[in-house]
Amino acid sequence: MDKQRQHSAHEQGCLNEQLPTHVTQDAVIIVPGIMGSELRDKKSGDVLWGLSGVRWLINAWTRPQGLKRLHLTEEELTGSTDRIEATQLLRHSAWTPYLRGQEPYTQLQEAVTGYVADPAAICEFAYDWRLPVATNGKLLAKRAREHLTAWRQHPKHHAAVQHRADQRPARLVFIAHSMGGLVTRSALDGSHHDDLAADTRTVITLGTPFYGSVKAAVILNTGRGAPVPLPHRKLQKLCHTMPGLYDLLPLYRCLRQDNDVTRIDAGLVKDLGGNPELARNSFDFHNSQHSVALPDHRSLVGTRQATWQSLTLTNGKVETHFDGARHNSDGSLIRDRAGRITYFSVQGDGTVYRDSAARSTHLSTVPIQHGDLARAEASLDAVIDILLEDEPQGPPLGEPGCGISTPDLVETGQTWQAVAEHVDSVHGLTCTITDTTDNQSRPVRVAMQDGYPAAMITSQVPGLYRVAFHTRDGHTVSQLVLVAEPGLEKEEVD
Known part of the structure; x- marks a missing residue:
């Protein structure tokens, strides 16, 4: 028995040695926004949304039958959810008209991984974003309880509890982007199988439209x-x-x-x-x-x-x-x-x-586009501060960064503008354009156009491109633009 205790103590010591200096004992759940989860056909295994490759993306949006299988069937509208499954969070940059770019959640996941006791502490909750928020909220409530229970039984959880100044058991931390914040609120509304809110330490929402868009x-x-x-x-x-x-x-x-x-x-x-x-x-x-209150709600807007x-x-x-x-x-x-x-x-x-997004009294603001809120460095810094139970420092004094205005869809060979808003000079302002296929970037000249700093861009190759402005105060704001082949068909609603 003494040898067993010695072995257990030695094993616990090794676990503690492996933990970084700054780590949380909590269980983290990442909840993506609309169109932020990969969807597959259960029967065939075909990926219906979320494939890598610009060619797939262009075909999906420019071929008449490209997204046909994503349309809800009569059975799905009456409650059946057996045809399509959500398999993982978005791993590749994607594009949607009006909603523009969906950036992948890989950088958020990687950032959080560095501050949890083990990757097993992270749950990536993929969901079928076509369905009602209420439906996905029930699924999240069940998954969150399972995840917290499993993590509390994990050896690294016990090591993390001993490692922290507050040696309490793990609680839940939700990091929710866009629609994911509404799904999280639905999961915490108290009408499910247990009171999940009581085991939730904090909810971090990134650009969640609590009052719609x-x-x-x-x-x-x-x-x-x-x-x-x-x-x-x-x-x-x-x-x-x-x-x-x-x-x-x-x-x-x-x-x-x-x-x-x-x-x-x-x-x-x-x-x-x-x-x-x-x-x-x-x-x-x-x-x-x-009336649903989100525990220790922190809004990033x-x-x-x-x-x-x-x-x-x-x-x-x-x-x-x-x-x-x-x-x-x-x-x-x-x-x-x-x-x-x-x-x-x-x-x-x-x-x-x-x-619409500023529902919390704990508010942090960043000069960032919606699709980039779960990827940009300023957002990730704020998320990690909250995860470690620190107060986010926020942006520097004064108005930081700038706005960006681009078309969402252009054709190859067409010259178009990316405009930097809320800056009146090109001094210290630079612009880059990146092909999301290979992440190769090139600088683009910025000049004053009609009183605004702007970059004139022409793309000869179809693809999904990230246009970014970098300001002299260290902020980057970016937007995704889809470049398609000429001759896009136009339709009119009947």
């Missing part, structure tokens, strides 16, 4: 009254019956009508071109979530990027605006002396405007 309404409306490129039309067809997209519709007062601003409802969603029943189900679900905040609907066609109404302390809208509504540009991450 105008882009979701635009996607449902795409092409009504005007021809649009085939990729944009294909996204509209895919999302028309996709409950996950309806869960991203704006919940705040964003619809401009005469001299008022109202919320959108199921009837208006029908006018947009969407499915009113799916909209109604989504609004009911969000109403049930208002993208800023300095031009972001749609409101919309008008005229004859079935949406017009978007980069500003929105705000209200007084009594709930009334702020108006000028003539009684007209005053509109404010709050900006955001290019997809989610700042106030």
Whole structure:
């Protein structure tokens, strides 16, 4: 018996020696955003979303049948989830019209791995983002409990507990990007098999649209009254019956009508071109979530990027605006002396405007686009600070970084602009363009164009390219642009 105890003590000492100086004993769950999980056909094993290679990506969006198998079937709309499975988090850069680039989660996973006691402490929760947030929330609740139980029984967990000043058992840390924050909130709503919130130390959300995004309404409306490129039309067809997209519709007062601003409802969603029943189900679900508190919630919010905040609907066609109404302390809208509504540009991450993502009292801001929030160095630094129970230092004093504006889709041989916003000089500003296939980068000259620093870019080879501006204060902001072959077909919604 004494020999067994000596052996156990020696083994425990070896485990402690292997731990880095800064490490957490907690269990981490990474929850991706919409289109951030690889999806496979269970029967054939075919990857339906998330394959590597630009050729696959271009074919998916430019061939009429490229995404047909992702469309929800009647059986799936009535609750069956046996046809498609989510297998892993996105491992390759991807692209979606309007939502633009989805960056892979590999760098987030690698960063977190350096600060946990063992890779087994990390759970990457892939999910079928086509389905309702509520459905995926239930699956996450079950998976999170299983993960925490397994990690608490792991030898490295016991070593980490002894290694930390606070020698408590592991709790859960959720790191959720975009829609993943809504899935996490659903998992913690207390209606599942146990009180998962009691075992959760903190929830870190990266650009989560707690109050929705105008882009979701635009996607449902795409092409009504005007021809649009085939990729944009294909996204509209895919999302028309996709409950996950309806869960991203704006919940705040964003619809401009005469001299008022109202919320959108199921009837208006029908006018947009969407499915009113799916909209109604989504609004009911969000109403049930208002009272759900996220334990020690930390919000990381993208800023300095031009972001749609409101919309008008005229004859079935949406017009978007980069500003929105705000209200007084009594709930009334702020108006000028003539009684007209005053509109404010709050900006955001290019997809989610700042106030929609800033639900927490613990708020950190970074000048980053939405798709890059789970990859950029500034984001990863903030996540690690929170993981180690430190307060994020935040950006330097003053307005950091810059915004970036690019088209989402261009053709080979076409010259297009990447514009740096909120900077008035090219001094200290550089630009690079990177082919995501081989990660080869080249510099692009930045010059003043119509009063703004801009880079003029021409790509002769189809592909997915990352355009980045690097500012003199050390920030990088990037955006993905898909370059396709000439002659993209255009369609108009009936």
